[in-house]
Amino acid sequence: MYDERDLARAAGVVLSRSFAVKIGGIAALIGVLGLLMLAPFGVSGDQVSAACPPGAPVVDEDPEVSGELRQQQVGFAKLIDEVAVARGLPGQATLVALMTALQESQLQNLEGGDRDSVGLFQQRPSAGWGTIEQIRDPRYSAEAFFGGVNLPDPPGLVDINSWPSMTYNDAAQAVQVSGYPNAYAKQEKAARKIAAEAGIDLNRTGDPYAGRAGAKPSGDDDGGTSSLIDDDCGGGLISGRPVNGVWPPEQATITDPSGTGGQVTPRTAAWVAQARAALGTLSLGCWDAHLWNPSSDHPKGRACDLFVGTDARRSAPAKAAGDRIANWAIQTAATTGLNYVIWYGQIWSARTGKWRTYNGGGVYDTTNPTGGHYDHVHVSLY
Structure with a gap:
């Protein structure tokens, strides 16, 4: 019987935050490595479609896993979402957490990692996330990632002002402070697939700052990821479907x-x-x-x-x-x-x-x- 660390090793997950190493390890197991991108559905009438169109930036993605490792990923995804639901957080908070855990550990509760990092989110005791025993508790580590009152000193998601206005990648990075700040974006597609398999509603509304200590920000410029009010307005304005393309950050040049x-x-x-x-x-x-x-x-x-x-x-x-x-x-x-x-x-x-x-x-x-x-x-x- 394999434990989660054995399965992670089999998938080629080297205990490091280098996403290039992770890609290489998984490719050695599965024998497939390529550039994946979302195909556009096209635009017609008043409908806006999902896209990463021809000529748009391509983001590397880890090859999809299967079997027992996939089952464990789905199980941990359900646990993370249970924590989010209990908090009253929106589905997009779950998505950010899943993207983060996929990048850090392939959604596995690892015994070790880069320096003293452990667990689903590769949180470090030396950085104040808790003891090894605490961080190795998946429910504790999920609570710590989301943050809030009575939790470790490092700020969690709800402690980040205006996180709903950020890209999913930047929201994850604001919590993790990784040496690879743009690594999380490539996990969105996989996170959505796992969420679908786990029956998780990523469009669930909620309070993006639920559980936060102190005052909450009064609002976000773009309305955020939580969609606290979903009123279609009409009046000559069209709406459409979500656009799920991947658009890496650019500098003003x-x-x-x-x-x-x-x-x-x-x-x-x-x-x-x-x-x-x-x-x-x-x-x-x-x-x-x-x-x-x-x-x-x-x-x-x-x-x-x-x-x-x-x-x-x-x-x-x-x-x-x-x-x-x-x-x-x-x-x-x-x-x-x-x-x-x-x-x-x-x-x-x-x-x-x-x-x-x-x-x-x-x-x-x-x-x-x-x-x-x-x-x-x-x-x-x-």
């Missing part, structure tokens, strides 16, 4: 095509070019220092504001112009790497494919034309 003098990411520059080709002349601005809100995507070169000229609540042409921009952005999200759109008091997220009420993220007054985004459409790219 391109001169802002909107003429601000700043720099934007290549993805943002490409979006502007496509928007101009499809929509014609646009009044827009992308890079901005946003000193009043440094967490904004504007100073990161990942966002643009497209202006409609006036408060659309008082102008039907302005409302129609904004709807056209927002709808085009959503319809093309699968191929552009769009993250979210804010327009006319509503916010659309690629992760849910739905519109919901925009709350201002604790920064903006949603009753005025600019704060409520009635005079401009905001788009953010991954």
Whole structure:
């Protein structure tokens, strides 16, 4: 009878955080190593489809495992989700945890690892995560990963301000502080498959800061991963399905095509070019220092504001112009790497494919034309 460490060894999981080593080890067992990517479903009408389109960045993925190791992965996934459900956390918190555990241990409760790392999440006693015995308890390690009151000193997921606004990879990295900060993104597809096998609802709503000690952040710019309000709004605006593409982070290295003098990411520059080709002349601005809100995507070169000229609540042409921009952005999200759109008091997220009420993220007054985004459409790219 094999224990989980034997199975992990059989799968080639070297006790290290190097994802390159993990890929090589698993490939030696299974004999398959390749570049996997999500195929686009296409876009038609008002539907936005899942995508990692031709020409989009390719992210290496670990080959899928099977047999007893897979059964154990599913079992640990259920346990992690049980902890999340008991906490009242949304399904996306479970997804971040599964991606993390897959990268760190192949979702196995390992006896050792890099330096003194142990367990599902390769947490380290020397870093304050607990004793070896505690961390080797899968339920304890899951609780520690999610964080909150009466848990180890290192911040867990609920202790990270605005984690729902981050990419799944960045949310995982904010907890793990890994030497391989971009390693978690490649585990999303596998995590979703395991969750499906385990009967886990990753679209479950909840409080993303459940169990947190102290005050909770008042909101997140993009509405976050938790989708606390899922009201389809209509009114000329379309919705669609979630867009599950993988878009690795980019640095702002391109001169802002909107003429601000700043720099934007290549993805943002490409979006502007496509928007101009499809929509014609646009009044827009992308890079901005946003000193009043440094967490904004504007100073990161990942966002643009497209202006409609006036408060659309008082102008039907302005409302129609904004709807056209927002709808085009959503319809093309699968191929552009769009993250979210804010327009006319509503916010659309690629992760849910739905519109919901925009709350201002604790920064903006949603009753005025600019704060409520009635005079401009905001788009953010991954």
